Amino acid sequence: MKHILMLATGGTIACRQTGHGLAPALTGEELLEFIPELKHICKVTVLNPMSVDSTDMTAEHRLRIARVIWDNRDGYDGFVITHGTDTLAYTAALFSHVLRAFGKPVILTGAQRPMGAEESDAEGNLLGAFRVACEDYPGVAAVVHGQVIRGTRIAKVDSRGISAFRSINAPADGIINNMGKVIINHRPERGGEPEFVENVDASVVLMKLTPDLDPTIIDFLGRYNKVIIEGFGSGGVPTRLEKVVQKLILSGTRVYLTTQCLSGGADLHKYKVGRRAEAMGAVCLGDRTTEDALAAVMCGEL
Template sequence: MKHILMIATGGTIACRQQGRGLAPSLTGEELLEFLPEIRNICRVVVENPLSIDSTDMTAEDRMKIATTVWQNYDRYDGFVVAHGTDTLSYTAAFLYHVLKNLNKPVILTGSQLPMGVEDSDAERNLLDAFRVASAGYVGVAAVLHGKVIRGNHVVKVHTTDMDAFQSIGAPLAGTVDDEGNVRLNIVPLLGGEPRFVDQVDPKIVLMKLVPDLDPSIFDFLSRYPKVIIEGFGSGGIPTRLEKVVQKLIMSGTKVYLTSQCIEGETNLHKYEVGRRAEAMGAISLGHRTTEDALAAIMCGEL
């Protein structure tokens, strides 16, 4: 039977009403009390490094989760991270890039409703995460609503629906049916020795283009070393903004371009506006999700 470390971080799954709305209060041990079936799946040890709303999750907090995995890597067969759903996709991408070449599973999960309330998805999601962690998956993934999604393709697309996450830019890595049977479609190949990226740089600004954006905003952006511009369609810089973006790049700021579209990729070769942006030094983020791009840039990969 697999030996799994559960890392509890708060989030909706651990929430209770506190007078001013939902706030995390259940520990990982208390979450497991709702899962008597867990004894038939794996052996579990719990750590509680955080207990926060995932809206408050920072790079420092995500590094704490990654460090907990890395420091315990040789002691366990896998890891399950109980996390708030609002920023789960950002943490999944972060762990994907910080924890390199894993030969064990790191599975994130959460819920749209707190554990123990009527019609909650928390019990199933947490059980499914342990099932996938015990089933031979390798690497970082999210398990939610019966879906197994690779860590660098996780995107939350709905605020309230139980089926709130999609795998963007890649097929599902697997599924878990209503009876708890795990089917893995993708088992990532090993790519060398496991490695931990211990230095990340979160000083990145993400800016969404709108049709009448004030050009003066780019003067403010010049104080940041890296800027991601979420543009339209296949990507590009509006003609009226080209001079200020070029000035930003010449000041030393790296400018990356991605698309506001949830599917597809940024292709700066398709249109003239894209080619001009590339010629001035803007960097295409291609097929990456915003969450994946942020994590890759933070880790110095781009």
């Protein structure tokens, strides 16, 4: 029987109503009480490194969790992390780059409704996460609403609905069918030797273009080493902003371009505005999700 380490970090899945709205309250041990059938699937050890709303998650929180996973790599067959859904995609992406070639399942899950609430998705998501953690899936993924979505492809697309996540620019890696069977169609490549990335630069700013953006805002971004600009459609820099973006690049700031579109990706070769941006030195982020692009830039991969 596989031995899985569960790390409970808070989020809606662990929430209870307070006089001021929902707030994380349940421990990992308390969450497991809702899925008694788990004892027939795997052995579980629980750690409770933090209990926060995922809105409050920073790179520091994420690296603390990742370090616990790394330090326990040899002691367990897989890992399950319960997490708030609002920033789950950011954590999944960062783990994908920090835990390089990890070689074992690192499965994140959460819920749109608290564990034990009416019509909650929490029990199914958590049980599914453990099922996938017992599979030979060598990398980071999220298990939500019967989908197994790779950590670099997941995005939250609905703030209220139960089926809140989508795999972007790639099919989901697998599903959990109505019988509880895990079907993995795509597995990450195992890569080289496992590595924990120590140096993560969280000083990266993400800016969304709007049609009438004040150019002086871009001047302000010169205090950052790296800037990601979410452009329109296939990507590019509006003509009226080209000079100030070029000034930013010449000052030493690394500028990356992606798209505000949920799928399809950026392509700076398609239009003249994109080619001019590339000629200035802007780096195209292709079909990466915004969360994955941010993580890759933070980890110095781009």
